[in-house]
Amino acid sequence: MPRSEPEPKPLxxxxxxxxxxxxxxGPVHSKNPEANEYRLRTRRKLLAWAKQxxxxxxxxxLDVRTSIHNPHAFNGMRVQRLWAYMTRTKAQKTHLxxxxxxxxxxxxxxxxxxxxxxxxxxxxxxxVSLRIHPDAWYDGQNLLNRVQRExxxxxxxxxxxxxxxxxxxxxxxxxxxxxxxxxxxxxxxLRFYKPGELGFVVERSWPIPNDLxxxxxxxxxxxxxxxxxxxxxxxxxxxxxxxxxxxxxxFSS
Numbered sequence: 001m002p003r004s005e006p007e008p009k010p011l012x013x014x015x016x017x018x019x020x021x022x023x024x025x026g027p028v029h030s031k032n033p034e035a036n037e038y039r040l041r042t043r044r045k046l047l048a049w050a051k052q053x054x055x056x057x058x059x060x061x062l063d064v065r066t067s068i069h070n071p072h073a074f075n076g077m078r079v080q081r082l083w084a085y086m087t088r089t090k091a092q093k094t095h096l097x098x099x100x101x102x103x104x105x106x107x108x109x110x111x112x113x114x115x116x117x118x119x120x121x122x123x124x125x126x127x128v129s130l131r132i133h134p135d136a137w138y139d140g141q142n143l144l145n146r147v148q149r150e151x152x153x154x155x156x157x158x159x160x161x162x163x164x165x166x167x168x169x170x171x172x173x174x175x176x177x178x179x180x181x182x183x184x185x186x187x188x189x190l191r192f193y194k195p196g197e198l199g200f201v202v203e204r205s206w207p208i209p210n211d212l213x214x215x216x217x218x219x220x221x222x223x224x225x226x227x228x229x230x231x232x233x234x235x236x237x238x239x240x241x242x243x244x245x246x247x248x249x250x251f252s253s
Contacts (some may be wrong), residue, residue: 007066008040010048017121017219021045022208026123030078031071039069043082046119050084053228057235061244063089065111080122086231087116088242096243099250100138107135115139115242117234119227124210126223128230129203130238132195134170138250140195143241145249147190156186158237162202164230170198178202202237204230 023029024038043066050064067083068074088096097105107113113135120127132140147155159167163179169192176185193200206223209215243250 011044015045030080036070043069046084062086084119085111085116087114125205127205130234132200134199137196139242142243142250165204168201
């Protein structure tokens with residue numbers, strides 16, 4: 001997100017998804033500034049959901065940011081996806097900045113350049129994921145160092161609690177379904193994973209029909225409840241992988 005872009009206020013009142021939350025991200029409207037008001041409303045919904053979810057955590061410790069809703073050079077003048085990022089707080093960034101030093105910590109202020117939990121909406125999909133951005137090498141290296149020090153069994157157990165999710169590296173075509181991932185497959189993924197070069201992604205998405213009547217049927221079920229439950233399932237993996245004072249494997253021996 002451009003640094004000058006302020007966060008909007010979370011939407012209050014009715015937060016249910018509507019057909020135009022998806023339509024404004026489709027090929028007909030994704031470039032159109034006249035759809036900005038619809039995308040802003042969607043963005044404020046995602047922000048409200050994420051803030052409610054984070055506020056309900058007994059341990060707290062996550063901040064919420066969202067992606068921009070208007071066509072901009074940053075998104076190629078096309079808004080096809082809106083995200084809420086749930087990542088480390090300003091205080092946690094301050095601690096990590098002291099560990100890294102000013103030069104190495106220059107990317108921390110951008111929410112997407114960290115390990116983060118993600119809630120996303122596209123024209124025909126909803127998604128919940130954990131992502132370690134390629135530039136968040138500190139979180140990726142923390143993950144690899146922890147595995148090297150403790151072995152891969154704990155990570156394997158956390159991943160296999162996430163049946164329905166898939167693991168992938170960056171934009172690779174390969175996907176590893178979770179729930180029955182083998183230790184050999186995980187070790188192969190970790191051999192290929194290069195923090196600073198590749199992203200690390202654990203994701204689950206739900207298709208949303210393009211047909212209006214079918215879409216309204218899906219939205220009537222209140223998918224945000226399912227999204228919240230699946231997002232909560234990712235939390236232990238986030239706590240394991242992301243650098244924190246409780247999970248400090250970045251430079252520790």
